Amino acid sequence: MATPTIAVLVGSLRTGSHNQALAHALEKLAAGKASFEYVQIGDLPLYNQDFDKDYPAEGLRLKEQIKKADAVLFVTPEYNRSVPGVLKNAIDIGSRPYGHSAFAGKPAAVIGASIGAIGTALAQQHLRNILAYLDMPVLGQPEAFIHFKEGLIDGQGTISNEGTRDFLQGFVDKFLAWIATHGGQH
Template sequence: MANPTIAVLVGSLRKGSHNQALAHALEKLVAGKATFEYVQIGDLPLYNQDFDKDYPAEGLRLKDQIRKADAVLFVTPEYNRSIPGVLKNAIDLGSRPYGHSAFAGKPAAVIGASIGAIGTALAQQHLRNVLAYLDMPVLGQPEAFIHFKEGLIDEHGAISNEGTRDFLRSFTDKFLAFIATHTAG
């Protein structure tokens, strides 16, 4: 697939978010090979099953963006050893009502950055469990637990460390190949 559109869900709403910066740095690495479509999740109402009969406009917008994309990239911080509530809420809104999930069958990848030494390993594992239930094929390797340090991303939004840049280029290249194999035909 030439130049797939990738819906990007960043699980942090914070100004100066390490994960938002990481997402934009990844976008630079795939320039000319894929288009990133950032999905706004900060304005979503908390999921309520009462919505299933009359979905809120923000939830419909989210589902539309996911459906139009060829794949989904989840960029998550780790809060209390799991995924942030805002990201889980977006997943719940996009996957409901039962039988009408916007995520089903979409190839996905998971990555995250944290100042902690283990990066976002536990949050990513929890997220992978959720995505498996949503019937999303998820890139298994390489796993990318980014230990965010000052200077990792330069003033232009690019990865400054050559080894990390090479690793992340490999991650994005494998994700693009994964997308191609899961959207062919």
């Protein structure tokens, strides 16, 4: 497979998002081995089944970005012990109408960062359940629940802690091997 294109969905819209920083750090670790395409999800309307008859332009854009990608990387915070609403909404829009999911068959990985001690463990578990239903082969190991501390990732996407950097390099390498094994479908 040529250099894979990875659609990146970050479940945080916040300026200075820890998860946005994590996504950029992962992109830096994948340099030359994959192309990261960030999918805008903040402008999507709330999913409504009435869309199934006439999809909004923002929804069609999201679906096309996912379809063109070889794989999908979900980088999520944890809100109230689950997936942020903005990320769930993007998944709902991209997977509908029934039988026309842009996600089906796409290799995926899940990761997230939080200042909380358990990272994003519960949000990731909920997200894995959703992705299983969407027929996405999801990388099982390593699980990565990043406890984000100030200074962990600088403005250039460099991870300051060597152990964390090595762990995340392993995550990226396993995901790239997963994509190669599970052949992202266009």
